[in-house]
Amino acid sequence: MKQLLASLFLLTCLPLSGIVTAQKVSGFxxxxxxxxxxxxxxxxxxxxxxxxxxxGSLTPEKEKEFRxxxxxxxxxxYKALQAGKSSLDAVEIAxxxxxxxxxxxxxxxxxxxxxxxxxxxxxxxxxxxxxxxxVAGLRRVKNPITLARAVMEKSEHVMMIGxxxxxxxxxxxxxxxxxxxxxxxxxxxxxxxxxxxxxxxxEKVKRETExxxxxxxxxxxxxxxxxxxxxDGNLAAGTSTGGMTNKKYGRVGDAPIIGAGxxxxxxxxxxxxxxxxxxxxxxxxxxDVCAQMEYRALPVQNAADLVIKQKLQKMGGDGGVIAMDRxxxxxxSFNSEGMYRAYINIKGEPVVEIY
Ligand code: ASP
Numbered sequence: 001m002k003q004l005l006a007s008l009f010l011l012t013c014l015p016l017s018g019i020v021t022a023q024k025v026s027g028f029x030x031x032x033x034x035x036x037x038x039x040x041x042x043x044x045x046x047x048x049x050x051x052x053x054x055x056g057s058l059t060p061e062k063e064k065e066f067r068x069x070x071x072x073x074x075x076x077x078y079k080a081l082q083a084g085k086s087s088l089d090a091v092e093i094a095x096x097x098x099x100x101x102x103x104x105x106x107x108x109x110x111x112x113x114x115x116x117x118x119x120x121x122x123x124x125x126x127x128x129x130x131x132x133x134x135v136a137g138l139r140r141v142k143n144p145i146t147l148a149r150a151v152m153e154k155s156e157h158v159m160m161i162g163x164x165x166x167x168x169x170x171x172x173x174x175x176x177x178x179x180x181x182x183x184x185x186x187x188x189x190x191x192x193x194x195x196x197x198x199x200x201x202x203e204k205v206k207r208e209t210e211x212x213x214x215x216x217x218x219x220x221x222x223x224x225x226x227x228x229x230x231x232d233g234n235l236a237a238g239t240s241t242g243g244m245t246n247k248k249y250g251r252v253g254d255a256p257i258i259g260a261g262x263x264x265x266x267x268x269x270x271x272x273x274x275x276x277x278x279x280x281x282x283x284x285x286x287x288d289v290c291a292q293m294e295y296r297a298l299p300v301q302n303a304a305d306l307v308i309k310q311k312l313q314k315m316g317g318d319g320g321v322i323a324m325d326r327x328x329x330x331x332x333s334f335n336s337e338g339m340y341r342a343y344i345n346i347k348g349e350p351v352v353e354i355y
Contacts, residue, residue, distance in 0.1 A: 042081040043229035043328035045343040046074050046094050048104050049222035050274045050320040053338030055355055066103060066340055067352045073097040074342035074350050077226060087228035087236035087270075088126055088149065095122075095145040095240050098224035102184050104340075105222030107143060110182050110242025112191040115249050118182035120242055121256040122148045123159075127235030127264035127326075134159040134256040139182075140166050142175040145240045148256070150174060158258065187245070194246045222340070223255060225262070225272025227324045235270035235326060237262045237286070244277065253277025259287035266326055268293040269300050275312070275319010275336065283311055289323050289331070300324065300331035308333040 048070055058066070077094035081087070099107025110118040122144035123134035133152025136159070141147050150172045151160050160168055169176060223241035230236075239262045241255040254260035254277035261277070263286035264270035271286040280286075285307055292303035304323045312319065313335050320334025322341060330343060342352040 041229070041328035041346075042078065042231060043324045043330070043344070044074060044078045044081060044090060044094075044226070045228075045322040045324060045330055045332065046070065046077065046098070046224065046226040046341065047272060047274055047320070047322045048098060048224050048340030048342075050318070050334045050336040050339035052336065053340070053354055058354075063354070066354065069098065069101050069103055070340060070342040070352045071350050073226075074344060074352070077228060078344045078348075078350070081228060081230050084231060086232070087230040087234050088124065088238075090228040090230065091124060091226040091236045091238040092145055092149055094226045095224055095238050096143050099143050099145060099240055102186075103222065104224050105187075105242045106224040106240040107242075108182065109184055109187065109222060111187050111245040111247075113243075113249050113251070114191075114195075114246050116188075116191065117249070118179065118242055119247075119249070119251075120144045120182075120240070121252060122238070122240035123256040123258055123262040124148045124152060124238040125236065125258060125262050125264040125270070126152070127237075127266040127270055128232075130265055132158050132258045132262075134258055134262075135161065135165045136252045136256040137162040137250065138165060138169075139179045140176045141169050142177045142181065145238055147172075147174050148238070148240075159256065161252075182242075187242075190245050198246075223274040225255075225274060225322060227264070227270040227272055227322055229270070229324055229326070229328045233266065233326060235264045235266050235324060237264040237270035237272045239272045239274070241274075254280035254285070257281055259284050261286060263287045263290055265290055265294075269303070269323050269325045269331070271304075271321050271323045273319060273321045274339065275334075276317045279312055279315055279317025280319065283307065283315065283317075285312065285321060289321060293325065300329050301333070302331075304331035304333035308335050 073094040077090035080090045098104045102109040120138040121136045125132040133148040225239040227237045239255045260281045261273045268290040292298045318336045320339040323331035
């Protein structure tokens, strides 16, 4: 009976385009999870990267550091929403906190490129009007997410890269730092480890580079992202990263690609992704999650699972997404061992999860 009611309820909430296929969909969320359009909730989820995070691989102290920082960021974003700020504000506030922490592969803790530099990428999107801003290949911008938002709101473009983007940052009075600001010992050591492995396997250089970059847990943990639903029913999503350790100079991943690493549309959902970027770009992961809702009327969790656990898995990629629909229902999915994540539950309490 509950299932039937949930189905009927969902059908009434679905965009018209989805109704035809709705009856084929299985695995509806429970009634409790569904929010009514008359009573929208504030919603907030963040992630801090996906990868091989097995239980026991983190010391209890390190795990606490991650949990504390994720909790701080998710609460800061949620409080902003409670204070009446927009979903964009909440996304930017939380991502900035994570960018300023050396724990995550974004901002301060960004990984190194093959030639020992840090090149940062970020993007943000507003579900109300589908405006978006993205930046890539930054070396001097302290908070790439803030510059992505400035590109969205203060320029006529969607994406800006490298020196031009930094020139725009200066014009917008966005904080620039010396590139040395991004130097951290643990990320430097991770690069040195890969370079050493590469030198040892010279004959298969290309192959081994790709392989080691995907398998080494320290390599790309910690891309950060957030999705939010505000009091006006507007969704937003944002993602920020240093990319993948040992990436070739100039390589751009999925995080700043609208439709791959980030997407938001009030009609369907907001998505932020993390994982092996090349696969996420080829699938168009973030947009695909929303498209599964739009075209096939899948609930957000099922849409996320389909893209991550079936399509991405089949292609050989790894990683995950956080997603939220227009009623505040959550979709969290990953095919890696773990994904740092935090969200506000139905009672308004923060929950942090890793494995
Ligand atoms: N998706 C990011 C990239 O490929 C890395 C990550 O999320 O871990 O640049």
